[in-house]
Amino acid sequence: MTPAHMRLRYSAAALWALARRWGAFVLVLAALLGQYAGQAIGWPALPLFWAVSLPLWPGIAVVVAHALVATMLSWALRDALLPRHWLEAERALPQPRAAVYRADAAVVALAQAPLLLLHALSWLSWRLHQPAWMHGLWLGSAVAFAASLLLGLALGVLLLRWRRQPGRARWMRGTQIASASRPRVWAALLLMPLWRGPARPLGLWLLAVATGLLICLQQAWHAPEHLRWWLAGYAFVALLGSSRALALAERDLQGLLDASLPLPLPARAWHHARRMLALAPVLLCWPLLLLMMLAGPWQLAPLAGPLSLLAALLAPVLALYLPADPGRKGDEIRAARWLLFLAVWIVLVTECLKA
Numbered sequence: 473m474t475p476a477h478m479r480l481r482y483s484a485a486a487l488w489a490l491a492r493r494w495g496a497f498v499l500v501l502a503a504l505l506g507q508y509a510g511q512a513i514g515w516p517a518l519p520l521f522w523a524v525s526l527p528l529w530p531g532i533a534v535v536v537a538h539a540l541v542a543t544m545l546s547w548a549l550r551d552a553l554l555p556r557h558w559l560e561a562e563r564a565l566p567q568p569r570a571a572v573y574r575a576d577a578a579v580v581a582l583a584q585a586p587l588l589l590l591h592a593l594s595w596l597s598w599r600l601h602q603p604a605w606m607h608g609l610w611l612g613s614a615v616a617f618a619a620s621l622l623l624g625l626a627l628g629v630l631l632l633r634w635r636r637q638p639g640r641a642r643w644m645r646g647t648q649i650a651s652a653s654r655p656r657v658w659a660a661l662l663l664m665p666l667w668r669g670p671a672r673p674l675g676l677w678l679l680a681v682a683t684g685l686l687i688c689l690q691q692a693w694h695a696p697e698h699l700r701w702w703l704a705g706y707a708f709v710a711l712l713g714s715s716r717a718l719a720l721a722e723r724d725l726q727g728l729l730d731a732s733l734p735l736p737l738p739a740r741a742w743h744h745a746r747r748m749l750a751l752a753p754v755l756l757c758w759p760l761l762l763l764m765m766l767a768g769p770w771q772l773a774p775l776a777g778p779l780s781l782l783a784a785l786l787a788p789v790l791a792l793y794l795p796a797d798p799g800r801k802g803d804e805i806r807a808a809r810w811l812l813f814l815a816v817w818i819v820l821v822t823e824c825l826k827a
Contacts, residue, residue: 475565476575479558483579486552491586517594517613520620524612535616535623542584542624547631553579554632573629580628588621671724674717674749681713682753689760706761706784710754714788717750747792754788 523534546553554576562572595617598606606613685706692702725746748755761784 475567476571479575480578483553484582487549487583490552514594514597516591517598520613520616521606521609523616524609535620539620539623539627542587543627543631545587546580546583546628549583550635553583554635559636576629576632577625580625580632584624584628591617674720674724677717677720678753681709681717682756684709684713685753685757689757689764693764710784710788711791714750714754714792718747718792721746721749750792751788758785
């Protein structure tokens with residue numbers, strides 16, 4: 473058995489274990505959404521039809537954005553596609569570079585296969601219904617679908633190649649732990665590592681989450697007829713962003729936590745500090761959401777605005793602060809809670825806002 477086959481079998485087993493572990497939560501979310509889950513099947517392919525109807529360069533930008541979803545999926549599954557222990561073994565194996573590229577492409581294609589199936593089902597659902605406004609777009613959307621597929625695959629392979637860079641591991645670990653003797657302890661322990669210490673990936677993620685939330689608010693302001701969808705997008709970014717930020721904070725700031733044990737800090741200080749750091753984009757963008765809901769020309773159902781504002785703040789806070797047992801079952805409880813909050817928020821926004 474060649475190294476490429478060994479790696480493909482390992483990645484397939486790891487991905488299957490993830491699917492068995494988390495697939496039930498997707499079914500629970502679909503059951504909670506009910507009829508909305510059936511309507512949402514058409515969403516993944518809509519950007520492709522939109523890209524075909526746009527001028528050349530904006531259409532290309534939409535296709536690239538569509539491909540980035542598959543790329544993000546590959547990056548999220550990087551530990552299953554290219555585990556660190558495999559990197560050490562791979563350097564000792566006399567593999568041609570072409571064989572390594574083929575193995576990367578195979579495991580990335582394996583990881584992106586469920587998303588490819590979802591996009592194909594979405595495209596076929598529109599093909600079966602054949603709405604009038606899509607006439608003349610079928611061939612172009614199929615070409616855009618193929619381009620998005622190939623681009624997502626290529627970017628996923630490039631990300632795995634970047635993961636192999638020897639200097640990247642040192643950059644991710646950071647240089648030095650901030651000194652606890654500085655007068656501003658929390659600035660040294662939390663803020664400075666985001667800029668030039670071990671928590672730079674967390675800092676970049678927080679910046680990306682804040683950017684995503686601001687984009688949702690900006691689009692909701694300029695397209696009030698699609699307010700419900702942008703609020704649902706805001707909910708998704710807030711929940712996903714805060715949950716992932718907490719995971720990064722627990723990983724990247726662990727060394728600083730160990731170094732700060734001799735400091736006279738409250739017993740639960742790090743517990744709350746990491747959560748407040750993960751919630752920072754949500755807390756900063758919530759006043760903007762409040763101003764937008766107060767100033768915008770919305771046609772809201774009774775209590776729609778207050779309930780949306782309350783959910784926008786409480787859902788991420790509860791998702792991070794409600795207790796969960798440590799370990800594998802704790803991860804599953806957190807995932808189930810995350811999906812429940814997202815489903816409730818989407819149903820709330822869809823039901824409360826008038827058509």
